[in-house]
Amino acid sequence: MIELGSRERTQAPPAHIVWESLADPWRRGGRRWLELRSDEVEPRILRAVEPELVVWSSLWPERPGDEIRFDIRPAQNGCSLRWTLSTPGEAPEQAVLGDLRHRLNFLINAQLRFSFGQ
DSSP states (O other): OEEEEEEEEEESSOHHHHHHHHHOTTOTTSOOOOOOOTTOOOOOEEEEETTTEEEEEOSOTTOTTOEEEEEEEEETTEEEEEEEEEESSOOOOHHHHHHHHHHHHHIIIIIIHHHTTO
């Protein structure tokens, strides 16, 4: 797999709460934070190890082989969450890659973060 982008930030909740939100973003009674665009599809969970790892399938139908990995580790006052976008094939054009990175960063470091009141 070729790494296309990655970013790590802290989240206020403990690791197990962030893991739950990533492992089942649509669970009954959970926070609604993953709002997909019309050109995105619901991710499948490819791997999950509670409370430290969740791997999603691609959000983008035109890039079905891409994976999004979430590494979660305890940190002072919450946890540290790193997303990593990778592909088994070729990297997209720079403009497309920038859009993919921006979208993931928005979903994780804005939408998910705001759902926890940060």
